[in-house]
Amino acid sequence: MYTLATIADVVQIHPTDFPKTSLRAIEDFVNTKYADKVIHKVGLCLGFHSLISASEGLIGHGTGIVNVNVDFRILVFRPFKGEILSATITHSNIRGIYLSMDFFEDIVVPPALLPENTEWCKDEQDEGGTEVFIWRTDDGEGGTNEFYFDRAEKVLFRVEQEEWNDLSPQMKRPDDYDESVTDEYGMRKVPYRIIGSMMHSGLGPTLWWLGEEGAAEDAEPAAEDVEMAG
Template structure:
């Protein structure tokens, strides 16, 4: 699910950050630029991992900005095809179910990749819920339910202004109407195998007990953060 990716870049340290140790200033710049951003065909950057190397700083003429060539590692979210991941149902429509992992929202389970036969039912307020019609029993994909899902496909979209201009098929209004807003990285998942889908289907009371335990406050041990000297 998570991998380490090596990246090379030029870090710009502004004069306002000169009071920081140099390694801390470099780390802050990298996190500001990359954290919670998608790198095309790489994945969603979670944050800085480690610094591999850094050159001597060069002061820009007239700006006071110090430029440093660095090589570093990033923690990247990019599950592999066939991996089982856990998420929460955020919404449903006629085309399928939208999932969330809290930090990543662009996950879709199309209707064709749900247990069959499944159909939608209209709820109060106009929202829809998918229901698996298994013999004489109905199993609901209720909103906010925790689910296991299998990664089937990843879709990349370059959203840079240049690519939008060149791509004649880029129809943002049509995608929004289908409930598929434009995003740089999307996962297509399935919930049609034994053990997949809402936890309550397979675990029953055990899933409810685990959910209650997760909501209970926990004792967190304090740790001392050590700053790296320049």
């Protein structure tokens, strides 16, 4: 899910950052410039990891800014194809189910990648008539079981495909600035999107496979983890 990418860049250290150590000033610059940004065909940058090398600083004429050529590693989110990840259903419509991992929300599961016999239909248990994807299975006694992909449910999904769009200023087209223009999933064009599936056994809402108690325990951190965090 996470990997390290090596990047070369020119770091500008402003006079206000001179009281900091060189490493801290470089780290702060990198995090400000790259954190929460997508680099095309690299992934979503999360934060500075380590410094590989740095040149002698050159002071800019009349500004006092020190320019340093650096090579550094940065932590990147880019899961591999086939990886199983955990997320939360934010909403759904007839075009698919949309997921969030809190720090990354451009995840969609198309209807074709849901379990067989899954349909988009009205939830009869909801007085408001909410529409939702429902997976129907044979209960072995001539009836059917219904499993719901409800909003806010914790799910497991499998990474099937990456979609990249270079939205750098020099590559943008007029339509990219129009918020009314959407794609096949009803979403605006984004630099990086994950297409997932929930069609295999063990995937989908964790409540299906673990039960209510198991899902609650899985969502809560272990006692020793809480102690370590404290």
